[in-house]
Amino acid sequence: MSSNWPVDPDGEEGSEGMRKFDMRIIADKVDEEEDFPMDRDEFVEEYGEYPIRINYETVVPMSEIFEYVEPAEFETMLDMHKAVGAAMRAGDFWTYHPQGKNPEKKHA
Secondary structure, three states: OOOOOOOOOOOHHHHOOOOOOHHHHHHOOOOOOOOOOEEHHHHHHHHOOOEEEEEOOEEEEHHHHHOOOOOOEEOOHHHHHHHHHHHHHHOOOOOEOOOOOOOOOEOO
């Protein structure tokens, strides 16, 4: 893991004192009332280098996940969650596929 992260992904600021992962950390960066509609590229510009823990052994910059995120704007928090979830699957960030997309992958 890189020591050049803007925050420690497992430290107080990076995971709010607990070991929180991927979608939770991303969602905590937005305010549902004030940040929507949200521009994807502006969000990545602000938080792209932020470390996102995928699992117990993998940490990636948020921008790496958002390379797979479509569309360029989200109307609601739910829209963002759906797009990020699809991106996590498309980029093979998760080692399981909740809908059984690939039987060779582990299931939750």
